[in-house]
Amino acid sequence: MSRTIEDQLLNPQPGSAAARARDFGIDLTLLIRRLELTPEQRANELQRTMRSLAQARLSLQKKGPDSRA
Numbered sequence: 001m002s003r004t005i006e007d008q009l010l011n012p013q014p015g016s017a018a019a020r021a022r023d024f025g026i027d028l029t030l031l032i033r034r035l036e037l038t039p040e041q042r043a044n045e046l047q048r049t050m051r052s053l054a055q056a057r058l059s060l061q062k063k064g065p066d067s068r069a
Contacts, residue, residue, distance in 0.1 A: 006032050 009028040012018035022028055034042065
């Protein structure tokens, strides 16, 4: 019986890459969430993140280098 990708990530077989990633501390539920999105949804999320980072950079530049501490 074939296991779903979600099941393989949530309950990885011992010694598998997913088990090593989980044991290293990687949150595999985030990967599952990303896989549930369509490519368009992933691209939209990436664009929102890029806009937020650009706004944060501008905010830091306006405050000056002394405010970064």
